[in-house]
Amino acid sequence: MLVNIRNLDLADRPAWERLWHGYVKFYRRRVDADVTDFTFARLWDPGSQPFGIVAADEAGRLLGIAHYLFRPTTWSRLDLCYLEDLFVDPGARGSGVGRSLINEVYSRADKRGVSGVYWLTQEFNADGRALYDTLARRTSFIRYQR
Amino acid sequence: MLVNIRNLDLADRPAWERLWHGYVKFYRRRVDADVTDFTFARLWDPGSQPFGIVAADEAGRLLGIAHYLFRPTTWSRLDLCYLEDLFVDPGARGSGVGRSLINEVYSRADKRGVSGVYWLTQEFNADGRALYDTLARRTSFIRYQR
Amino acid sequence: MLVNIRNLDLADRPAWERLWHGYVKFYRRRVDADVTDFTFARLWDPGSQPFGIVAADEAGRLLGIAHYLFRPTTWSRLDLCYLEDLFVDPGARGSGVGRSLINEVYSRADKRGVSGVYWLTQEFNADGRALYDTLARRTSFIRYQR
Amino acid sequence: MLVNIRNLDLADRPAWERLWHGYVKFYRRRVDADVTDFTFARLWDPGSQPFGIVAADEAGRLLGIAHYLFRPTTWSRLDLCYLEDLFVDPGARGSGVGRSLINEVYSRADKRGVSGVYWLTQEFNADGRALYDTLARRTSFIRYQR
Numbered sequence: 001m002l003v004n005i006r007n008l009d010l011a012d013r014p015a016w017e018r019l020w021h022g023y024v025k026f027y028r029r030r031v032d033a034d035v036t037d038f039t040f041a042r043l044w045d046p047g048s049q050p051f052g053i054v055a056a057d058e059a060g061r062l063l064g065i066a067h068y069l070f071r072p073t074t075w076s077r078l079d080l081c082y083l084e085d086l087f088v089d090p091g092a093r094g095s096g097v098g099r100s101l102i103n104e105v106y107s108r109a110d111k112r113g114v115s116g117v118y119w120l121t122q123e124f125n126a127d128g129r130a131l132y133d134t135l136a137r138r139t140s141f142i143r144y145q146r
Numbered sequence: 147m148l149v150n151i152r153n154l155d156l157a158d159r160p161a162w163e164r165l166w167h168g169y170v171k172f173y174r175r176r177v178d179a180d181v182t183d184f185t186f187a188r189l190w191d192p193g194s195q196p197f198g199i200v201a202a203d204e205a206g207r208l209l210g211i212a213h214y215l216f217r218p219t220t221w222s223r224l225d226l227c228y229l230e231d232l233f234v235d236p237g238a239r240g241s242g243v244g245r246s247l248i249n250e251v252y253s254r255a256d257k258r259g260v261s262g263v264y265w266l267t268q269e270f271n272a273d274g275r276a277l278y279d280t281l282a283r284r285t286s287f288i289r290y291q292r
Numbered sequence: 293m294l295v296n297i298r299n300l301d302l303a304d305r306p307a308w309e310r311l312w313h314g315y316v317k318f319y320r321r322r323v324d325a326d327v328t329d330f331t332f333a334r335l336w337d338p339g340s341q342p343f344g345i346v347a348a349d350e351a352g353r354l355l356g357i358a359h360y361l362f363r364p365t366t367w368s369r370l371d372l373c374y375l376e377d378l379f380v381d382p383g384a385r386g387s388g389v390g391r392s393l394i395n396e397v398y399s400r401a402d403k404r405g406v407s408g409v410y411w412l413t414q415e416f417n418a419d420g421r422a423l424y425d426t427l428a429r430r431t432s433f434i435r436y437q438r
Numbered sequence: 439m440l441v442n443i444r445n446l447d448l449a450d451r452p453a454w455e456r457l458w459h460g461y462v463k464f465y466r467r468r469v470d471a472d473v474t475d476f477t478f479a480r481l482w483d484p485g486s487q488p489f490g491i492v493a494a495d496e497a498g499r500l501l502g503i504a505h506y507l508f509r510p511t512t513w514s515r516l517d518l519c520y521l522e523d524l525f526v527d528p529g530a531r532g533s534g535v536g537r538s539l540i541n542e543v544y545s546r547a548d549k550r551g552v553s554g555v556y557w558l559t560q561e562f563n564a565d566g567r568a569l570y571d572t573l574a575r576r577t578s579f580i581r582y583q584r
Contacts, residue, residue, distance in 0.1 A: 026422075027422070027426070028422055028423055028425070031221065035221070035222060035223055038223050039220045042218065048218075049217075050218060050219075050220055069217065069218065071215065071217050071228075072188065072194075072195050072215065074188075074189070074213050074231055075175075075181070076181060077180070077181055077184050082217075084219065084220055085220055116291055116292065117292045118290060118291040118292070119289070119290055120288065120289055120290075121287065121288060121290060122286040122287055122418075122421070122422070122425070123286055123415070124286065124415070124416055124417070124418040125418065126418060135292065136291055136292045137290065138290055139291050140268040140269050141266040141267065141269070141288065142266065142267060142268075142269045142284065142285070142288055143264055143284075143285045144265055144266075144278045144281075144282040144283065145263070145264040145282055145283050145285050146252060146262065146264070146281070269562070270562055272560075272563065275432060276465070276560070276562075277466055279431070279432055279465075279466070279560070280465070280466045283429040283430070284429070284430055285425070286421060286430050321513075323513060326515070327513070327514060327515055330515050331512045334510065334512075335512070340510075341510050342511075342512055361509065363507065363509050364487050364507065365522065366477045366480075366481070366505050367467075367469065367473070367477075368473060369472070369473055369476050374509075376512055377512055398584060408584065409583070409584045410581055410583040410584070411582055412579040413580060413582060414579055414580075415578050415579070415580045416578065424582045427584065428582040428583055428584045429583050430580065430582055431580070431581045431582065432560040432561050432562065433558040433560055433561070433580065434558065434559060434560075434561045434576065434580055434581075435556055435558055435579040435580075436556060436558070436559060436570045436574040436577065437555070437556040437574055437575050437577050438544060438554065438555045438556070438573065438574045438575070
């Protein structure tokens with residue numbers, strides 16, 4: 001399958017929202033409509049973080065989304081790139097969409113100059129980790145949260 | 147022990163550096179001198195992220211340091227607070243220094259308004275996690291990195 | 293879907309047994325018929341622990357079961373509530389049945405007054421943990437058994 | 439070292455309390471004095487759960503404590519034995535005190551007739567687990583808690 005990766009566009013709103021809701025549901029969470037509005041506005045605006053990219057098939061149908069940002073770190077003069085969200089339409093899995101999205105984030109991070117690219121995933125996310133293990137190192141770090 | 151928590155100050159540089167090097171060594175890493183300079187400058191400057199706070203005893207001796215920042219998230223209109231570094235002088239452990247530093251970060255995050263406070267730690271960091279388990283939720287999230 | 297949560301009833305035996313066997317099979321275990329008899333009798337009897345509750349749809353069909361008990365703890369004057377078993381019909385997953393059952397256990401535990409509610413799950417139980425991560429804290433505790 | 443294992447006795451209160459406080463501090467927790475009173479009273483009373491046993495050296499000095507209880511389970515007609523607390527004086531570790539306490543719990547559980555003996559420990563408790571791995575099976579179960 002030919003996958004086209006590009007910036008999230010204002011016209012993507014309905015298709016993005018369908019994937020975003022799938023992503024939120026994957027985590028058994030809920031996000032209020034005003035947060036979805038606010039988040040889409042920031043993702044779409046190239047002047048504010050986080051940034052949004054999408055994967056589309058040849059017909060222009062959205063297959064996946066990724067949201068990322070850059071943040072300072074005490075460990076380097078260069079920022080770190082954090083991939084906050086990644087979601088691929090369940091019907092399009094296994095065809096390289098997730099990999100293409102991550103590679104695009106890598107490429108943008110490299111262009112900017114960073115000291116690393118990272119993301120978090122639930123340790124029991126077997127499908128995701130099967131892909132991530134081919135693209136990145138699983139570290140020993142776990143997340144604590146209040 | 148009475149522990150005083152306050153902003154990192156320019157005059158703290160030598161004492162901060164001793165703790166910073168202890169922290170870097172804890173992770174068996176190295177940080178170039180220019181990065182340490184750059185990082186200290188940002189930590190000390192209240193106008194740039196990350197922010198630095200310190201714990202001092204009654205004689206003013208530095209016992210611990212914490213570095214944190216705020217970043218946007220797609221899940222909320224409010225930022226998340228990320229505690230990037232926490233280090234307590236080995237000779238001052240078990241006396242509430244780490245707890246006091248985390249509680250100060252909580253308090254500053256609450257004052258600003260955030261959707262959460264989080265940090266990462268190696269899963270085998272027994273001393274750290276024994277404390278964190280009393281202050282926060284250990285989540286199911288692990289970190290991947292390129 | 294409208295889910296009705298209520299006490300396990302004597303008349304639930306056939307439907308409960310179907311779910312109970314599904315649960316036992318989930319863990320690749322076997323339970324002798326006399327244990328099933330004994331367990332059902334205790335679950336159904338409001339005067340003996342453990343207690344059983346069920347989730348039913350509008351037509352009265354059983355969709356899920358939960359078994360819980362209260363036990364003393366050295367850490368508090370109040371008991372702890374232990375959710376021993378939770379099972380949702382595979383065909384009814386993702387519709388809030390498990391969440392409703394856990395919330396009912398929370399509510400009963402609160403009514404009684406407890407110092408906590410807890411349960412155990414296999415670390416690789418992705419479906420279960422995806423739900424539990426939204427309802428409770430994953431702790432650092434693992435189980436040893438002779 | 440010769441270790442004597444016996445029931446907790448009313449006269450053990452001061453020595454038990456010292457170990458109990460060490461145990462609570464190990465978990466970086468606090469327990470109110472009235473809870474300690476209440477817990478000791480139940481541990482010492484052979485008619486109420488949980489039960490308390492102690493390990494003493496030849497001079498009668500307390501080296502370790504263990505608290506356990508029996509609870510029903512849906513998986514068997516027989517109860518399970520839960521070892522809730524185990525603590526050995528840091529100065530007496532590595533000399534078989536913990537092992538003797540666990541073996542005594544095993545022996546009492548066997549005398550009563552149980553379907554199993556189990557306990558929970560933090561996954562990063564290296565010292566404890568080095569012992570437990572020789573006495574029991576580490577299972578795949580982790581604890582969730584509200």
